[in-house]
Amino acid sequence: MTDGAGGKTIDVAVFGAGRIGRIHAANLARQPGVRLKYVVDVNRDAAAALAAQHGAQVADIDGAIGDASVGATVICSSTDTHADLILKSAAQRKHVFCEKPVDLTLERARACADAVAKAGVVCMIGFQRRFDPTFAAVKARIDAGEIGTPEMLVVTSRDPGAPPVEYIKHSGGIFKDMLIHDFDIFRWILDDEADTLHATGSCLSDPAIADAGDIDSTAVTIRTKRGRLCQINTARRAAYGYDQRFEVLGSDGMLQAGNVRPTEVVAYSKTAVSSDVPEAFFLERYRAAYALEIAHFFAAVTQGKPVRTTVADGLKALELAEAATRSWRAGRAVKLDGAA
Amino acid sequence: MTDGAGGKTIDVAVFGAGRIGRIHAANLARQPGVRLKYVVDVNRDAAAALAAQHGAQVADIDGAIGDASVGATVICSSTDTHADLILKSAAQRKHVFCEKPVDLTLERARACADAVAKAGVVCMIGFQRRFDPTFAAVKARIDAGEIGTPEMLVVTSRDPGAPPVEYIKHSGGIFKDMLIHDFDIFRWILDDEADTLHATGSCLSDPAIADAGDIDSTAVTIRTKRGRLCQINTARRAAYGYDQRFEVLGSDGMLQAGNVRPTEVVAYSKTAVSSDVPEAFFLERYRAAYALEIAHFFAAVTQGKPVRTTVADGLKALELAEAATRSWRAGRAVKLDGAA
Amino acid sequence: MTDGAGGKTIDVAVFGAGRIGRIHAANLARQPGVRLKYVVDVNRDAAAALAAQHGAQVADIDGAIGDASVGATVICSSTDTHADLILKSAAQRKHVFCEKPVDLTLERARACADAVAKAGVVCMIGFQRRFDPTFAAVKARIDAGEIGTPEMLVVTSRDPGAPPVEYIKHSGGIFKDMLIHDFDIFRWILDDEADTLHATGSCLSDPAIADAGDIDSTAVTIRTKRGRLCQINTARRAAYGYDQRFEVLGSDGMLQAGNVRPTEVVAYSKTAVSSDVPEAFFLERYRAAYALEIAHFFAAVTQGKPVRTTVADGLKALELAEAATRSWRAGRAVKLDGAA
Amino acid sequence: MTDGAGGKTIDVAVFGAGRIGRIHAANLARQPGVRLKYVVDVNRDAAAALAAQHGAQVADIDGAIGDASVGATVICSSTDTHADLILKSAAQRKHVFCEKPVDLTLERARACADAVAKAGVVCMIGFQRRFDPTFAAVKARIDAGEIGTPEMLVVTSRDPGAPPVEYIKHSGGIFKDMLIHDFDIFRWILDDEADTLHATGSCLSDPAIADAGDIDSTAVTIRTKRGRLCQINTARRAAYGYDQRFEVLGSDGMLQAGNVRPTEVVAYSKTAVSSDVPEAFFLERYRAAYALEIAHFFAAVTQGKPVRTTVADGLKALELAEAATRSWRAGRAVKLDGAA
Known part of the structure; x- marks a missing residue:
């Protein structure tokens, strides 16, 4: 099939018709030269509904790949299906866009990295925060030298509420499930790698999370190979909504990336001057980022350019998540190294 | 033609393939059950390009209507084509969405109002600001009683720069061309009608505007039939961009509608703490509003519901613009009445 | 009496031991080289209390002057005692600091101006807003050219609540009692004089104010001799407190002077992100300004330098207040001229 | 000597006529019932100048005490004189207000605590941040239950620039010299004690600081006995000035304590919307706090009430500073216990 401009149209198979699948499907359907051909989901009704919405077909894994x-x-x-689907896609020389994390184990994640390298296909990991207009503007302004040398990064990352405990049990733990995004932000913003990492945490919102062997509040400190410092504070529950901020102190100034509000209304009452709470959750907060990352992926595929968030980035973030888990469990700082 | 849900698809003809035409075309093409069939423009190339983009055809006025x-x-x-196209559309019992203003003369605008009333078609005027999420939230919160009785409205409305003088010469003057939106905001927010109006102004940015018989800076005060007060300040040129704010003082508090920023970056330098200037101009600032007003129009047409911005609203805003022009020229306050 | 540095100490008589008298007394007592000698008040107890607090004596008018x-x-x-006290002070060649307004009539105010000119004494009028750090910073930045030529001024001036109607009856009306400050701000910030003025208003908060022949909400527009525009909106009652802001649009940018908050706390709840309402009323909002204006007065007296807010400024503001009253009563714009 | 109200006036000796001594002297001179009698400083000129300003006398240590x-x-x-002066004051049963830290060694600090306890005198340590209106408001609102149970504290504490290296060499290191305030904030805000502490840091601004055996940037994490988390990030140099913020996440919301600006001016230019950088340094930022803490001290002394910042608080903060120093040097988390 060819697009209107005479270029080749890319046919795409989407795996997963849940919340994020529906968002990616709608965004890719809007790309010129991209066609959603298949939707695959163990929930056939969900797959059928999504396929119908975009004039696509329902298929099973092998049929689609x-x-x-x-x-x-x-x-x-x-998450448990990611590695298999990456490996199968690579085997058939399909380019891959995969949500984070690559896998919950480093071993299988590395196998994926090897496979896509061998197949010579693009493999982009869905660290959508790098495409958020506010976050990306901070990165661009750092790169332009606005604050001199970046020296210290403080990341605040809080969900509006904990997911069901059943989800948490299979999530790989808060460091792999939630902070993996923050670890990627850390590497991207400071443009540096971890030398040592210290993680601690608590279960403060719901004892069932502790019973499941996990925590809901974390405090992570990373010192980089170049001596830069990063602190990450995370909570599964922020009563006021989804809180996604960071700030970077540099030798010549500071840049802050703030939350996004639904409206710019300010209300003056007898007791307070108030504005909106932040966008409710990731689907709202990162709406623009999801659209931009999909556009970036297909532009990279079409033009043969590198992607901003590679499978190597996925591996590095996973290494940090594993190190954080070890540090938290052992109650001591850990050293990161090549072997990790 | 029928849509997927068994409903009738509405075929649409778009007149004008300029900036705002392209935005409306893209937005309506995204509505389920709506199909862009014709694009009409005296510039055939522009029409052809826009038609091609959405799989539509180029037509002339009579062919389309x-x-x-x-x-x-x-x-x-x-603007000079609006009245004719409304009248022709009404004659053929087409529903009409028309950019403001209906016409530069009250007489012809009233003829349009009569025609659409007689034809029994929907006629919505493109006062998109009523659909801006921030502005609409203020209105909803006033209606919910948050600030008690609204008593005073202050509107700030400034463009990033003056249009070419050639445009200004045929614009009907700043009150009809620019403040018509603010007059609509005034009526909508205070839910009241003008009793007296005083307008003054100056030409401060470019003498060529004065030579064209117009001004670039205005200060308007309206006192409503219920004694409420409204002040509007307008400038053709704000060095920092497009400034679109208002605030409403009520008996129990105040609500402010602020500007929208491209990002939520805050930068700390040696001399200042800085955030982004407002969105550049109306295409950016009202991007969401344009999408929402087109969705509103087609929902109204489909469901037989009233539209939020009627041709009567267009007439009322035009009456205020004419009164402001008279007031400015005469250097005195003027009285609004039924005969206007 | 001499101060520690060998200079002459200035002995001072304060007339009025009310709220503002106590503030000025405390501030002047802190000036090096200044001694509060007499407190005069028809309420002898109030005078005695204030005198005791600062080691001063109670006196009657003639004893003090x-x-x-x-x-x-x-x-x-x-207010009704101001002119007499200025005239008596001038007659005895005392320098004078006098709260606004000089008088409620232009005639007597002019007599005061003549008297102090003839006596060659300093006469400073208490337009304390010019000494507010935020307002003064805006003025300094305009003067430094930061926004190019100032073109438009919007002043928001709202009290937290109306004074007793008994006060209003003798206040000279809202334009002389309340807007006199805003008229002074206008002249100071735009560095220009009014050419035409239009004022309108309503009584919206309390019918008793209307019964007293006054209004509680005003909207004033001034066009200056150089064509600059100024809008002032005023209300006797803002549910959220004392609201004192202005903004100046210039050819190259804009400067806003905002409210001051008691603290820099920001609270995030389930429904809003909130900060403090503005400082409660003028005693809190202008605390720094009151201290700075008294220091300025005594520095001017000591060093023989001109004061920032002269009796001529007081006259000019009064002329504008009279013009606004006329405009409001007549329902038409009025022309200002030398004869006023 | 008695004050005007018949109470006993407290005569005071101030040790140290430097920046902070001059501030305390001016503040205490303003307290009713308090008289500055002696100023003591090895720099006799500085002592004489300060004494002259307040009508006090110069004395040596033994003369004053x-x-x-x-x-x-x-x-x-x-700092090296604090312990001796506290011990001497206690021996003569004088109440003591002492700047932080009590001493650079825990041993001597504990001796001071014992001495003041035995003497039964008030001993207040100058943790002035607890008296900052913004910080104190956050504390009061937490105590009132506004955010439920506090769970996480993030403290940002940055100086505008490093002191001379000569000072750093005798400062006891960044944790005792600079973070001691942050450790006190931590205990006060979370109302909890440290269980484990991890500190890391770097020297990023000036190699001479590293040569002196110190660092200029730190990242500290504390987990409390109740499982609450605290992260502190500190830098000796922030190009934009003195940065003093914290935020507290609770089970029901969040409270942020922000920086204070000199003015509330907002400037709109072609490229940015800007406000003032924070107050320049501690003398400006904590001006109100210094006045309030001295008033608190003398009120406590006069009324026999407990002080908000006791010598025990000084000891606890010092213990945390020592733990942080150990943690940083050893590269591992440390456990706090009763023996510390």
Whole structure:
């Protein structure tokens, strides 16, 4: 199939018809030269509904990946399926966009990295925060030298509420499930790698989370190879909503990336001057980021350019999440190294 | 033609393939059950380009309005064509979405109002600000009683720069061209009508505007029939960009509608703590509003519901613009009445 | 009496031991080289209490002004006593600091101006807003050229609640009692004089104010001799407190002077992100300004320098207040001229 | 000596006529019932100048403390003199206000605590931040339950620039010299004690600081006995000035304590919307706090009430500073216990 401009249209198979799958499907359907051909989900009704919405077909995994006309797969299914789908996609030389994390184990994640390298396909990991207009503007302004040398990063990352305990049990723990995004932000913003990492935490919102062997509040400190410092504070529950901020102190100034509000209304009452709470959760907060990352992926595929968030970035973030888990469990700082 | 849900698809003809025409075309193409069938523009190339983008056809006025399958027209052509296109649309019983103003003369605008009333078609005027999420939230919160009785409205409305003098010469003057939006905001927010109006102004940015018989800076005060007060300050040029704010003092508090920023970055330098200037101009500032007003129009047409911005609203805003022009020229306050 | 540095200490008589008198007394007592010698008030208890607090004596008018050792009078008594006290002070060649307004009639105010000119004494009028750090910073930045030529001024001036109707009856009306400060701000910030003025208003908070022949909400527009525009909106009642802001649009940018908050706390709840309401009323909002204006007065007296807010400024503000009253009553714009 | 109200006036000796000594002297001179009698400083000129300003006398240590009429000492001399002056004051049963830290060694600090306990005198440590209106408002609102249970504290504490290296060499290191305030904030705000502490840091601004065995940037994490988390980030140099903020996440919301600005001016230019950088340094930022803490001290002394910042608080903060120093040097988290 060809697009209007005479270029080749890329047919795409989307795996997973849940919340994030629906967002990626809608965004990719809007890309010129991209066609949603298949939707795959163990929940056939969900797959059928999403496929119908975009004039696509329902397929099973092999049917979708086996179709020679499919140029790319977009993997939004549950975490435990990511590695298999990446490996199968690579085997069939499909380009891959995969939600984070690559896998919950470093071993399998590395196998994925090897496979896509060998196949010579693009493999982009869905660290959408790098595409958030506010976060990306901070990065660009740092790179332009506005604050001199970046020296200290403080990341605040809080969810509006904890997911069901059943989810938490299979999540790989808060460091792999939630902070993996913050670890990626850390590497991207400071443009440096961790030398030592210290993590601690508590379960403060719901004892069931502790019973599941996890925590809901964390405090992580990373010292980089170049001596830069990073502190990350995370909570599963912020009563006021989804809180996604960071600030970077540099030798010549500071840049802050703030929350986004639904409206710019300010209300003056007898007791307070008030504005909106932040956007409710990631689907709202990162709406623009999701659209931009999908556009970036297909532009990279089409133009043969590198992607901003590679499978190597996925591996590095996973290494940090593993190190944080070890540090928290052992109650001591840990050293990161090549072998990690 | 029918849509997927078994409903009738509405075929639409868009008049005008300029900036705002392209925005409306893209937004309406995204509505389920709506199809862009024709693009009409004296500039055939522009029409062809826009038509191609959405799989539509180029037509001339009579071809488009004469097609019995067309259910609605969207009028984004130059102001002097609005009245004719409304009248022709009404004659063919097409629903009409028309950019402001209806016309530069009250007489012809009233003829349009009569025609659409007689034809029994929907006629919505493009006062998109009522659909801006921030502005609409203020209105909803006033209506919910948050600030008690609204008593005073202050509107700040400044463009980033003056249009070419050639445009100004045919614009009907600053009150009809620019403040018409503010007059609509005034009526909508205070839910009241003007009793007296005083307008003054100056030409401060470019003498060529004065030579064209116009001004670039205005200060308008309206006292309503219920004694409420409204002040509007307007400038053709704000060095920092497009400034669109208002605030409403009520008996129990105040609500402010602020500008929208491209990002939420805050920068700390040796000399200042800085955030972004407002969105550059109306296409950026009201991007969401344009999408929401088109969705509102087609929902109203489909469901037979009233529109938020009627041709009567267009007439009222025009009456205020004429009164302001008279007041400014005469150097005295003027009285509004039924005869206006 | 001499101060520690060998300079002459100035003995001062304060007239009026009310709220503002107590503030000025405390501030002047802190000036090096200044001694509070007399407190005069028809309420002898109030006078005695204030005198005791600062080691001063109670006196009557003639006793205080008649004392040759007294170098300056500070007049904070009721408005109807201002002119007499200025004239008596001038007659005895005392320097004068007098609260606004000079008088409620232009005629007597002019007599005061003539008297102090003839006597060659300093006469400073208490337009304390010019000494507010925020307002003064805006003025300094305009003067430094930061926003190019100032073109438009919007002043918001709202009290937290109306004074007793009994006060209003003798206040000279809202334009002389309340807006006189805003008229002074206008002249100071735009560095220009009014050419035409339009005022309108309503009584919205309490019918008793209307019964007293006054209004509680005003909207004033001034066009200056150089064509600059100024809008002032005023209300006797703002539910959220004392609201004192202005903004100046210039050819190259804009400067806003905002409210001051008691603390910099920001609270995030389930429904809002909130900060403090503005400082409660003028005693809190202008605490720094009151201290700075008294220091300025005594520095001017000591060093023989001109004061920032002269009796001529007081006259000009009064002329504008009279013009506004006329405009409001007549329902038409009025022309200001030398004869006013 | 008696004050005007018949109460006993407290005569005070101030030790140290430097920056902070001058501030305390001016503040205490303004307290009713308090008289500055002696100023003591090894720099006799500085002592003489400060004494002259307040009508006090210059004395040496024994002369001042030996005077039976002296009721309280205010110790603002160099850190190495604190313990001696506290011990001498206690021996003569003088109440003591002492700048932080009590001493650079826990041993001597504990001796001071014992001495004041035995003498039964008030000993207040100058943790002035607890008296900052913004910080104190956050504390009061937490105590009132506004955010439920406090769970996480993030403290940002940055100086505008590093002191001379000569000072740093005798400062006891960044944790005792700079973070001691933050450790006190931590205990006060979370109302909890440290269980474990991890500190890391770097020297990023000036190699001479590293040569002196110190660092200029730190990242500290504390986990409390109740499982609450605290992160402190500190830098000796913030290009934009003195940065003093914290935020507290609770089970029901969040409270932020922000910086204070000199003015409330907002400037709109072609490129940015800007406000003032924070107050320049501690003398400006904590001006109100210094006045309030001295008033608190003398009120406590006069009324026999407990002080908000006791010598025990000084000891606890010092213990945390020592733990942080150990943690940083050892590169591992440390456990706090009763023995510390």
